[in-house]
Amino acid sequence: MRQMILVSAAMTALCSCPLQAAELPIFDAHVHYSHDAVAQMPPKEAAAILRKAGLKRALVSSSGDEGTQLLLAEAPEIVLPSLRPYRTRGEIGSWVRDETVVGFLEDRLRRHRYAAIGEFHLFGADVELPVPRRLVALAQQHKLVLHAHSDDEAINRLFAQYPQARILWAHSGFDRPEQIAAMLRKHKNLWCDLAYRSEHGGAGKVPAEWRALFNEFPDRFMVGTDTFTPERWHYIVEHANWSRAWLADLPPALAEAIAWRNANALFAHWKALGSL
Ligand SMILES: [Zn+2]
DSSP, rough: OOHHHHHHHHHHOOOOOOOOHHHHEEEEEEEEOEEEEEHHOOHHHHHHHHHHHHHHEEEEEOOOOOOHHHHHHHOTTTTTEOOOOOOTTOOOTTTGGGGGHHHHHHHHHOOOEEEEEEEEOOGGGGSSHHHHHHHHHHHHHHHHHEEEEEEHHHHHHHHHHOOOEEEEEEEGGGGHHHHHHHHHHHHHEEEEEEEOOOOOOGGGOHHHHHHHHHHHSSTTTEEOOOOOGGGGGGGGGHHHHHHHHHHSSSSSSHHHHHIIIHHHHHHHHHHHHTTO
């Protein structure tokens, strides 16, 4: 941890970006605080990391959901809760055929309020299976953003099933910029997180094909760390600083949009409900 802090401090010191960019607030749209992370790091410590990173908000989901509720109680000004269809680590591939998942989701939705449902892993024709269909129906009923780790086919099928859906596409589908552009042109209610990717901002520079993509769709992208293992929690501060470094290579208004404004707009309904 100490080493991570030193690396982070060094990165900040090396950053030649203007002071304003260095202080850019960040909405981290891809945080997990699952049962194993809770066991290693108490909620107070986790909340301290979010604050140290200068996060304005964080979309948080957890296998088991308990971690999300604990972190929400600790940092209600930052955390937007999202409901994952996983009770424990390892349900990423099995949930689509596990009917007991539906009961888990319904139970949590009775007890708590959420801004989104996900992140869930869903590919191809599996969207048509009964359990994913039920998840989509619950999202519709509760007006939840769908946070989908999916391929293009699954995104297309989700919109066919629920045309008014608002989908946050995890990792931008790990697609190339031209594929992402095609999907964004096709679906006006599709937003993209850039979690667990680095090719759009290595060494503080935004390559031409990504710059063109951000310019064509200035209001559809957001950043995210993806703390898919407990160890990645120690990367949240470094990731925020790394994001500020490459965002400084964009015009300030576009940088602000990707850093936090786009996510804030996508989840404006959460604020309207008076929960923030
Ligand atoms: Zn994730």
